Amino acid sequence: MALVEDVFLPTNLTSSNQSSCNVHNHHFSTKVTFSLFYIILLVFGACGNVLALCITFQRRKKKLNSTDLYLVNLALSDALFTLALPGRIAYYILESDWPFGDWFCRITAFIFYMNTYVSIYFMTCVSVDRYVAVVRTRHPGRIRKMSRARGVCALIWSLVFLQTAPLLLRPMTRRMGDKLTCMEYFNFEEIPNLPYLLLVACMIGFFLPxxxxxxxxxxxxxxxxQTAKENPLTVKNGHHRRxxxxxxxxxxxxxxxFSPYHLNIVQFMVRKILYQPSCREQQAFKMSLQVTVAFMNLNCCIDPVIYFFAFRGYKRRLLRIFRNSGSLATSSTAKTPSESNSNSHSHSQPPGSVSI
Incomplete structure (x- = not known):
């Protein structure tokens, strides 16, 4: 599934009878916009997910439950994803010229798309786990055993690895004039029935979760x-509402x-099945892919928001960190005037007097 779905960005939309159609246009606005976007994504994504992992593992007294384990794996995936961002930032700064060679491009693509499906699957696991804890209240412990949750995590990582591993087996760079593009071009004619495979992949990888x-x-x-009607006091404890x-x-x-990208893929694949898209449609699809991929990568910054609501004690610890940093900044700022007043007061005292 990953091979057919993860080739969406490296897409050569130029067919054999439309070789004059150039879908790879370099714009200064694209260079500036995506460079700044991925720089901001790198800073907030790395800080947010590393902070979530640190706060989680500092809770030594309390063991992780199944929801916590899924969220830890989600944070780990997002933290690893930020390792691929410096290469993309350099790529856009150099106006779509990849300076690191084909193998590093393959690894970057592998990290990009592995994070995509790991995120979707673990978000689904969090939802199912919360559903079991709230709705299936008769035997929740049996389903939410940590051993079973660890097995689910191992299964997801293995499944997504097998889905995205084909990206490491094919070239991901292509020479276009004086530039070496990365994750930009792929020939539809090289894989038979690729539009149909992409539609099936979208159904399994996105719409089903x-x-x-x-x-x-x-x-x-x-x-x-239902609980609010039967026992309003139960709702006030916040368990169901959380x-x-x-x-x-x-x-x-x-x-x-994730929905803008997958809907974009489905829309263009349906067109590809029904008729040969025009050059203008291909260029519009290429530009829309860059935008929807940017939205898709935004998940590494949104996931810490999920931790904020899901982790017990995460909100309290996070606010404590900001409160302590704010108090330190305030105390250091207030210290300077007091010291200056103390020094001026000591200088104004006559010799032999004692300061109280």
Whole structure:
């Protein structure tokens, strides 16, 4: 699935009978916009996910539950994803000229798209886990055992690795004039029935997980309403409402980050099946891919928001860190005037007097 879906960005949309169509246009606005975007993404993504991991592993007294384990794996995936961003930043600064060679381009593509599907699958796991904890209250411990959660995590990493491993087996760079492009071109004619394979991959890799998340969201919402009618005091403890909030944030994150890209892919693949897109349509698709991929990569900054609502104690520890840093800054700022006043006061005292 990863091979057919993850070639979306390295797409040579120029068919044999439209060889004059150049979809790779260099614009100064593209260089500036995407360079700044990925720089901001690198700073906030790295800081947010590393901070989430640090706060999580500082909770030595409390063992991780299954939800925490899924979120830790999500944070780890996002932290690893930021390692691929410096190469993309350099690529856009150099106006789509890749300076690091083909193998590093393959590794970058592998990290990019592995993070995409690891994020989607672990967000789905978080939603299912919250659903089991709130709705399936009879035997939640059996399903949410840590040994089972570890097995699910290992399965997801292995599955996504197998999906994206083909990216390491084919060249991802191509010489275009005086520039070496990376993750930009791929020939549709090299893989038979590629549009159909892409549609199937989108269904399995995105629309199916979104359907699962939606079902969990609706069921927890119904459970919350039912519990509120039967026992309003139970709702006040915040357990059900926190689970509802977590899945709502997960759903919004998935729809915001991943749906523009997948809908874009589906739309163009349907056109590709029905007729040969014109050169203008191909150029528009190429530009829309850059924008939707940027939205997709935004998930590494949105995921820390999920930790904020899902981790017990994460909000308190995070606010404590900012409060302590703010108090340190305030105390250091206030220290200088007091010291200056003390020094001026000591100088104004007559000889032999004692300062109290």
């Amino acid at each position: 979104v359907g699962v998340i939606l079902v969990c969201y609706v069921r927890i919402n119904l459970k919350l309403c 689970a509802f909030t977590v899945i709502l944030v997960v759903l919004l994150a998935v729809l915001l980050c």
